[in-house]
Amino acid sequence: MVFPARSQLLPYVVLFSLTLALTLGGILARPIESLSLFWPVNAVLAGVLLRYPRQATPLGFALVWLAMVAADLACGSNWQPALWFNLCNLSVIVTVWLLLVRLPRQHRRMRSPQGVLCVFAACAAGAMVAASMACLMSAPWFQESMRATWLAWFSEQFSTCILIVPALLTAPSRGVLLHGGGKPIRLAPLLVLVGSLALSIVFGGPGAIAFPIAALLWCAWTYSPFLLSLLALMAGSSLIVAVAQNLMHFSVPQSVPGVTTLMSARLGIAMLVLGPLVVACVSNANRSLLARLEHQATIDHLTGALTRSAFTRLANALLDSRQQLDQAMPLTLMMLDIDHFKSINDRHGHGVGDQVLRTFAHALQEQLRDGELFARLGGEEFVVILPGLAPEHAQFTAERLRRAVQDLHLTHADPRLQMTVSIGLAGCAEGGPSPALDALLVCADKALYRAKAHGRNCVELAEQALRQTV
Structure with a gap:
């Protein structure tokens, strides 16, 4: 026309x-x-x-x-x-x-x-x-x-x-007047x-x-x-x-x-x-x-995820509010680690490594819902908290995230580059006591190491004994 x-x-x-x-x-x-x-x-x-x-x-x-x-x-x-x-x-x-x-x-x-x-x-x-x-x-x-x-x-x-x-x-x-959402x-x-x-x-x-x-x-x-x-x-x-x-x-x-x-x-x-x-x-x-x-203290400039300090503050507030409820909701914490990220940096350069981090974070943010916390702990390690989901049920969400990462394609990188993620889960069931955040991170980290030991690109749940002692 x-x-x-x-x-x-x-x-x-x-x-x-x-x-x-x-x-x-x-x-x-x-x-x-x-x-x-x-x-x-x-x-x-x-x-x-x-x-x-x-x-x-x-x-x-x-x-x-x-x-x-x-x-x-x-x-x-x-x-x-x-x-x-x-x-x-x-x-x-x-x-x-x-x-x-x-x-x-x-x-x-x-x-x-x-x-x-x-x-x-x-x-x-x-x-x-x-x-x-x-x-x-x-x-x-x-x-x-x-x-x-x-x-x-x-x-x-x-x-x-x-x-x-x-x-x-x-x-x-x-545009600001029409879409500014005035306070x-x-x-x-x-x-x-x-x-x-x-x-x-x-x-x-x-x-x-x-x-x-x-x-x-x-x-x-x-x-x-x-x-x-x-x-x-x-x-x-x-x-x-x-x-x-x-x-x-x-x-x-x-x-x-x-x-x-x-x-x-x-x-x-x-x-x-x-x-x-x-x-x-x-x-x-x-x-x-x-x-x-x-914003700089709250949001990671590279990935757009929460910073570690902001995540710690929000996660502790979430756990404290859960503890104050008579019937506490279930909760799951995921530890995620991009597989072989160091070799990606070594082979393709830090520019491609930054692109991998941004693409990975964007893919996860699209999959997560409002109220679910997503943060970058450092390097290629990320963490997600899913309020309202027990670890057993959160496995389905973790698998969905793993497949979404596996299906990613980087537009300006080596076509042979394949991105995968290993995920470890820990949490508490409905009505159970609220664990400390550090204890949850330790349990999820151990589950993550087992996922790496089992060949990576998989999801592992924290051992039952560990989850009971959290």
Whole structure:
């Protein structure tokens, strides 16, 4: 069948449409004859183009600018300010994109403290460039001084970028969102954050914008960087709106000409979220490191089986829980040894030996059920615990495993190489006392040596006398 090729024009159409919709929304929400209270267009587009850099081409940037101009003209703006001030808006997007696109992925996605600081600096640089360009042409359209115009543009662009760009850069991919199997979210930090925001508005005053900092730090320690970024966006935008509507009775000294209440609040809120973002990044990095260390301590890197230490811990817990039951379930322990593994390494090399170990472990994992423990003790020796099966009944399972190994074929090895396994079994019947793990291993090991003595590639059960004394 012939399928139509993916259109190369469609992403640019989507980019143009997104810019047009965002710009129209920003214009309609903006006070008449005033700069926007909250202009998300530039920050959203910078984040989108950093996540999808294929559209960050001269054509893509030109379409963004044309969409902004079209939206301004559609809303009744004159063509000269529409062309120039949207060029200022575009400068924010281009500056942030240029400064962040070449960073390593770990920094660009804010998975390191350095990445947070780089994003912070890029947002500040983009706001400075836009503010400086706006000052060059402010006189015909604004009555404020050049200083006031610069501060107004910088404070709005900087605060908006700091609140929006991190949320877009840390957002998980669609596959993670759909198949991530999200964990339950702790509500306490979120409720405390909402309460601190309400207290900020009720209490009022310049210092009230710092009230949510403790709650944001708690959220940063508890939630992922993406969720923390969303909460910071919610908190920051709520405080900006509250200040703009004079709900917090926020005022600043007017000793510095051009500095207004809203400018001061925006800059303070932008700086407020920097600390929690760094904490969230460090906390997430620590969680990832601990998860990797736990995985390395639990899972054998070559075969994917449990490590010896992890097996010992889980097996002892299983035996302890069995001992606490009134009618203890039966249990079987298998010792498995790949036959003539040393000669495989000597004849074919350690690369083939590693392939044998991986193939063997994968074959056994496919045969075992959930709840059955499978571990690598070391070298070519493995162990399996089968809860709920007495040794006599576990012989059928052991034979199935032995045949599965015997039927294996290595794809990149000598076709004459034949893999087999010897298995020794020991365990306890239903209702019997729980043996010590070391005693079980000793009995199964003796049964394994008998299997080797009987020609290998066979299953041996621990002697009845040994099993009774376990």
